[in-house]
Amino acid sequence: MDKPSADGGPTRFETHPSRYKHWKLAVTGELATLTMAVDDEHPHKPGYELKLNSYDLSVDIELADAILRLRFEHPEVKCVVFTAELDRVFCSGANIYMLGLSTHSFKVNFCKFTNETRIYLEDASANSGLASLCACKGTTAGGGYELALACDETMLVDDGNSAVSFPETPLLAVLPGTGGLTRLVDKRKVRRDRADVFCTTAEGIKGKRAKEWGLVDHVVSRSSWDATVTERAKSLSAKQTVTRGPAVELPALSAKVEANGVKYRYVELQVDRTARTGELTVRGPEASDVLDFTTPETWSLHAFRELDEALLRLRFDFPEIGMIAVRTVGDPKLVVLHDELLATTTTGFAREIRLLQRRVLKRFDNTARSFYAVADSAQSCFAGSLLELALGADRFYMLIDGDQKIGVATSVANAGFNVMSSGLSRLGARFYGDPELATAVLQRGAPKPKSPRGAIALPPERAKLLAEHPAYKLAMSIEMIPSEEAEKLGIATIAADDIDFGDELRIALEERASLSPDALTGMEQSLRFVGPETLETKIFGRLSAWQNWIFTRPNSTGEHGALTLYGKPERPQFGWKRT
């Protein structure tokens, strides 16, 4: 069994319950309990104490890990209960002193990460048969209440004192940063005038009124608290019908952190600090890799977990690397084989992998860096689930080679399952005005099983098992769409032959790296998310636009801003001009 790996670098997103400092994970049959017991002396960075179950990145990294492990390692669990170790305080939200000490880009990425974690929790309930109950036995403020909003049900203790609250606006002159405002009115459907009152009342709303306004689902006395928690958790778990499992133990990722990047088994990130550019390379599976879906070592899971962490490290540890070239290396047939096998495997574990891939690809979309996908070698492997990276990138550059070895291939992974935050597939978003073009790409790229074109040197025991498998036949019969045609079909942004390609790409990268990072972030996020708004796009869109703007305004973070002066002797002074 893999032991948790040693500390891997500046910001490490992978952890393990044995190393948790802030949460306690307990599993009993169908119920899991995640008890928030923040260790105030172990913040993410020195300089503040995590009093009163306030949280920072270190707390949220553990939460993300716990949710991931519940999904993969504890398929028997049907409901997770969030609770706190303190008696009168559930959670007092993001630590304000931490926010005060953090750079702007850190704050933005911190909020984004916590949002992604909560969306993954909601996804567990929607798609994985894992419900959640937030048991707020005490004050529940800011990000604490946002966690509650991400759960299926919320109970608040009725002790005449404990309230749920969003004190961000009245106290700190910022907004709840983890999708709270949107979930309040869009998810919980709290009447918007009441939401207005709630969000400007620092001490929050308690008891009967909290329930009447729909801020919580139940208000429960202290004496019937434990019984009600159990009863509600059981009732939620009784509603879960999705088959899950089998359980697997997630192996450690073993990141090799270097001065200019990080290397994993399949994923590598290398940066050039002078040019402010980076290269993200994702390798496809090897023929010798395990090819079934009973092991967590499978490429489909492991490579995407690595990509997930690499993206987070890019966000947090390399803030000035704005332009990333994305390349893939491998055998497209093997990627397609993995995708097809994954889609036809009916276990909960296989579904869990697909949902994880989907989430990681969303993390890619939501990363505020310029991504250009580049297919410039015969080893490139933009097929199926890896083609999603090219489709999600801001541009896709393809080299036209003489013998047409460079190309793309589609698989079931491109056919609709891997939706973006908007609910559209990446092909759907690409051809938003013309859905027929998306269909045309899928038809053109579809494997032609009648005429197998290739074979893979599989390990003998695998070959025997797979030879007659429909997924194998499909994968062996894929036909690559060469660069020139890919451009015509609208997949490649630019396809050029080797006379032009080098300069074309170099200039494009240099030009991009020279533009204002702020403007680019806004522009990219606007263009990437074409089409309908969803809860998720609203959350991330409003986060990028409003919260980020407010965070940089003098009224919050200026010399006399409320966030700057929180906990200091002076009171804030506002500039009164409204936009």
Place this chain on the structure above:
Amino acid sequence: MTNVITDDKIPNNVNLSGDKRLQRALEAWQPKFIDWWKEMGPAPWNEKDIYLRTAISVETEGWANFDYVKMPDYRWGIFLEPKKEGRLHHFGDNMGQPVWDEVPGEFRNMLRRLIVTQGDTEPASVEQQRKLGETAPSLYDLRNLFQVNVEEGRHLWAMVYLLHTYFGRDGREEAEELLQRRSGDADKPRILGAFNEPTSHWVSFFMFTMFTDRDGKYQLAALAESAFDPLARTCRFMLTEEAHHMFVGETGVQRIVKRACELMKQEPNGDVRKAGGVDLPTIQKYLNLWYTLSLDLFGGEVSSNAADAFASGLKGRYKEDRYDEHKLVGSHFAMDVLENGKVIHKDVPMRNALNEVLRTEYIKDCQRGVDRWNKTIREEGIEHELKLPANKFHRQIGMWSGHFFTPDGEMIDQAAFDARRTEWLPNEADETYIKSLMQPVYERGKMANWIAPPIKGINGLPGDFEYVKLP
């Protein structure tokens, strides 16, 4: 039958008869208050005639009106110190501007919180003390208990008046909830910790009135500086009553101490317990308990709420006028703080340290009381000293909570603390022993064996006066 609120029923100086809105609010609230009193107050004594002081006006001759009265008929009044025209903010960011006669919208929530927190302590202490009548050491003490009880009731009225008059619907709801929370209740406890501890016998009662009511004095004094003028005026009048509660506590403990010394001398080997008294080491343990519970009530040592309340003019320092500087921007307070698990002495921005500043004033005041107890011990010719434990000892709130200190302020680990806990704080055996002493003495002029008689009676009356009429 409709409940008609009149000036006669509710003595006041707030023009109640001319204030329809207040009348209507009180008409709804007052019956609930009486129900609460009957359920949670000193129930068996409601039909007895008790020699009580009632405030019927704020003039010198009006605020201390003595007569026999049945407690539910006590005229809980609403009194504010008369308004001084032209009063200005005298501290904080708005210094020099006129004080507020209405609640400023910006500070509405903060003020409501301050008032509700203060208001919640008033009925809480009545609830904590409701059984004590059954074991009173004398009629004099029984009457003092009830005097304290009805006045805490009146303090509740004072806070409810503010909620009803200045906070609209929210205020009315908060006023109702003040009657719904219950001291020590598992479901709806009182807001502050010390007010959920049982005051199950008279030693605790005297310690409570000595130490916990004294916290009340300092909180009220700080609120009496408020630039929200109605709050300031209300609190100033309440302070006159609070002084009596502390008198009950300080003299109560002093009489137990005196009796302990007497018994020490009577018993051949000084065994006070054998002689049916409360020995000085046990007194020290109850002192340690109630003093530290009361220290907690001042809140966190470094507090942004305290800074906010001062900056905005809502809560000042104890006797703000004694200080030269009233803005406190850029000044510091040197205090002990915990950093990386070590106690260090360090400068904290003054505004953030104001809870600690107030607590420091309080500690000095407590020390004066303890000094008087020690004087009694010396006068009895006994060598023993009662001591206030260190401010870090046995704390549940603030910087020192979760860390362990001896009464001398030396940092130790939890195991060491637990091992010596019963040496420093009352244990079950102490509680059992004290409770065994608690036999009522209802005979005129008689005193329980464990406490000395008071030096003088109430309102110039003799000690054997019939303070409570028993059939």
